[in-house]
Amino acid sequence: MKDAIEPSRIVNLNQHPNAPERGGDLLHAVRDTSSRRLQQLLGNMFEHVDDALFDLAEKAENNAAQMHYFDGMREVRKRRPAVERSYLAQFSRELTDFAAQRRKPPVEAETLGAVELTLVADNELEESLAITSMISKNESRLARDLFAVNQRLAVICGGIQVSEVTSPVGPAVLTQAFRQAMRELQADMRVKLIIYKLFDRYVLSGMEELYGELNDLLAKAGVLPNLRHEHARGAVARTASAPRAQAVGEDHPAAASSATDEAGNILTTLQALFTARRGHGVGSSSVTLGPQSIPTANELLGALSVLQGQIVSHGLPAIGESGAGDISAEVAHLKDHLLNQIGALRGERPSHVSSIDEDTIDLVGMLFEFILEDRNLPPQMQVLLARLQIPYLKAAILDRKLFAHRQHPARRLLDSLADAAKGWSEESDKDRRLYDKIKSVVEQLLNEFDDDMGIFDRLLGELQEFQDLARKRAELAEQRVAESTRGREKLEQARRRAAREILDRIDGKPLPPLMHGVLARAWANYLVLILLRQGDDSPEFAEALRFVNELVASTRLPKDANGRETLRQMLPNIERALRKGLANVAFQEHDVERLLDQLRSHYAGQLGEAPATAPREVVTPAIPESIQSLVENVPDTAPLTPEDTAEQLEILPPEMRAQLEQVQAMRPGIWLEFKPAEGAPERAKLSWISPMSGRYLFVNRRGLKVGDYSPQELAATLAEGRASVLASNALFDRAMDAIVGKLSQPATTTEQE
Structure with a gap:
């Protein structure tokens, strides 16, 4: 039996006195039912797009990816009505062309996926893969109900041949129509692929109900009312499997x-x-x-x-x-x-x-x-x-x-x-x-x-156990490296802050060597200690800065009676604060006393009094550099602001600009290969990005430090070819993408031979 139709129960519309009108009415009913159902399903799908894109934006690996999803949300909200109108209009045209038998021949339609894939660009290739996958999966899943709809459509259209590919309500035509409608949307391909998945989930998954409605509608109108689905399903299954059976033989286990x-x-x-x-x-x-x-x-x-x-x-x-x-x-x-x-x-x-x-x-x-x-x-x-x-x-x-x-x-x-x-x-x-x-x-x-095949599971388990142990050891080493780097940066940042605070108060004017020595070494160390322990918003830090103000001011008082009186009132506070501060930075008591003796002698000279003791050598270690050079010798640990970054990008050559943008998009966990001028290449993972300096810390697989770079240094290293970024996606995925891309290219003469 070639089909599942009982001849005695078929209503032949061609023999009906008003056959064309009757067929047209039924097709109008099919269009109305299908359009209503598709509009509902499409509306339901779009209701879920916002949530899906928002979830992905929250989980995005970087700001650029997050903005793609947010931009996509805005574009979908704006263009949704146009996409819906375009889709329903495209569906209506497909049904009209089908009724007028203007559809492409089945062979051409069936080869669309393979031929098209050889002609498209990279983005369209991804889109084509998504479309091909959806069509294939749903044609298999919906084969039984779609077969019945197609048989009935064939009857009301004068006995034309209707296949899964040419059916106006089949997954192939509906999905390709949606692809055409999606051209109304100016969105990133990642966003479009998400929408295609939602189309599969919320529209194509509802086709059983639509096919059920259409089959009931046409059966009640007398079109193949007793069509038996069981044999139809078997016929479709045999048709689908025939090429494979011929190719591999009946005994092939796959x-x-x-x-x-x-x-x-x-x-x-x-x-x-x-x-x-x-x-x-x-x-x-x-x-x-x-x-x-x-x-x-x-x-x-x-x-x-x-x-x-x-x-x-x-x-x-x-x-x-x-x-x-x-x-x-x-x-x-x-x-x-x-x-x-x-x-x-x-x-x-x-x-x-x-x-x-x-x-x-x-x-x-x-x-x-x-x-x-x-x-x-x-x-x-x-x-x-x-x-x-x-x-x-x-x-x-x-x-x-x-x-x-x-x-x-x-x-x-x-x-x-x-x-x-x-x-x-x-x-x-x-x-x-x-x-x-x-x-x-x-x-x-x-x-x-x-x-x-169980050996793969067993070996995978053993490898994962090995990797977990290695990862735990590496994480401990990584943590130590990061903590050490973080501590060094905090120290450098504190040293720079302390030096700048002192410089601001000196205001570019000369200081006596004794005061310069006190501030540049002893008191700068005390400020650093407070910054590390109590922070810059602590009372201790404010008090330490007050001492700097007073010490500097004490050297710049007028040489008159009022100035001398002011100085006498300041000296007890200066001496008390200095004694306390030096004790905190581990000055020995006798060194503190010697320094205080020197200060008293200096101030006695300012007051026009004989010094209490003979002048002595300055206790604080003499330094050849000024406090300004102290600031310059400390690495700048301030991260670039967005304004700094934008300004840098403007002045960089295009190739460096692209590299710096690539660096800024990096996140911990990405692997690079560094190629030194001498020695073997070294592979290293980005372990940590300093929130203070913005420097990038790299470690090897054992968690040991390989190097650290500022964003600009790393961008230059990439631009010069001394480092390259390794792919983060799985080997199999990369291989499949490469194979599909290779197969999609036109064959070369050598290959054909």
Whole structure:
């Protein structure tokens, strides 16, 4: 039975005396019902956009990202009516064109995703991936109800063929219509992708109810009233799975698992891209073989196990051995090695594998080519991880969800290995603890992995436990480094503040050497001590500054009787404050008395009295510099204000401006690779940004300090190529983005050959 329709119960609208009018009325009813429901769903979706963007803005990693989300919220509020109008108008046009049979042919529509992806720019590629993913997932989920709607639409439109792609109420048309409507929105692509997710959650998820309404409406009007959904669902399932079954054979273990919703996201796009490239002759075989000649899954796994054993017998390279060229060649030629090995096992070398297995082999090969080129990994680690190509190809054949599901244990293990390896350097791993751990994981996969996928979970758990212990040790060291740096900066800031307070009160006028010495050393130290212990808003600090005022004033009194009288009244307070302050900075009692004797002698001279004792050498250590030079010798620990930053950006050359903006967007946790003029490169993590000076503190994976830089110094280091920022997202995500980008490019002549 080709369909699920009972012929005796079909109402043939073409035989109805008013068939065109009858069909038109029903289509109007379909339009009205659909528009009403879509308007409700779209309104509900937009009600949730503000909350979603606000939550993301609160969690944004930097101010720039936060502003993107806030700007997006404002743009959505402003343009929402236009988007809604455009969407409903686009839907109405689609339905009108469908009724007039002006829709594009099904083949062209079905290949839209693959063809379009080869032509779009980076932003549109992200958008296309989101669209492709939504359409694929919802076509699978809604297949049963949509099939019934499509059959009934076909009847009222004169028997035209209606598929998931051409249906005016199908996920493909509805989603593409929303994409067109989104052109009304001038928002960042990150904001648009969030809106697409909400469209999936709040609009496409409500399609069951719409299809139910439409099926009830048309069935009550006499259009296929007894259509049985069960057979229809089976027909759709058979149609969807037919190409895969032909490609892999009935006994392929991955056929069922690869049809899950998880595999429908990135895999759908990748398979479309691989298919498009094969259609253009890229990597395709000119030999057509019968199904019996295509290697089975067991043959592929058996041959891979033999190749895996050969790697084990040769052993892994040591730290000092590069071997990158040899391993790169092995990665590139694995397909040939695999076919040769199958030929050795069966006595006849096949020259072809099934399409899905070829895609899987190519995809894993491209993943490991990416690993060998990924500058986020040290070369020694690239070589080590590249040895995992065969175990991961086996895992991908056993379970296709590896590439689609972020939480897949095999994927998480490779991401964790790469994350651990990112911060590795010989200098930070002198005991080889991390290198040996990663090597141990690689060796266990090569030695033990056959077909038990549980090994990935077990090794992931062991690696995470190792990393947790290392992280705790590193955090303690980091904390000590940060505290030490913070203490030094507080001291430098206090020294500068003390010197400036003294300079302000001297006001550029000369002081007697004795007073200069007291203020520049003894009293400056006392001010620093108060700033560190009590702070600048304490009574002690105010009292200490009063002493500076009085001491300076005592040297500038008029030489008349009033001046001498004022000085006599000031001296007891000066002597009392000086004695107290010097005691706090650990002056010995006899040194304090000697200094006070010198002051008394100096003031006796000012008062025209004979000195009580003969003048002595100044007790405070003599300093060749002035207090002004003391200020200049203390590093400026004041962070740049936004006004300072804006002013600096204006005067910087464009390349430096971009680097400084990049530095200002950095947050603790990001890794950089520093390349000194001499010696090996060093990888370091941004551990702490000083709130006082704005300096950036970097540590290695053991928490030991590598260096600290002002924003300007770090920007210059980046601009000169002496440092580079390492990616913070997961290895697998980076690889998938790179692979999709590579496959989306037009094929080169070399590839086609």
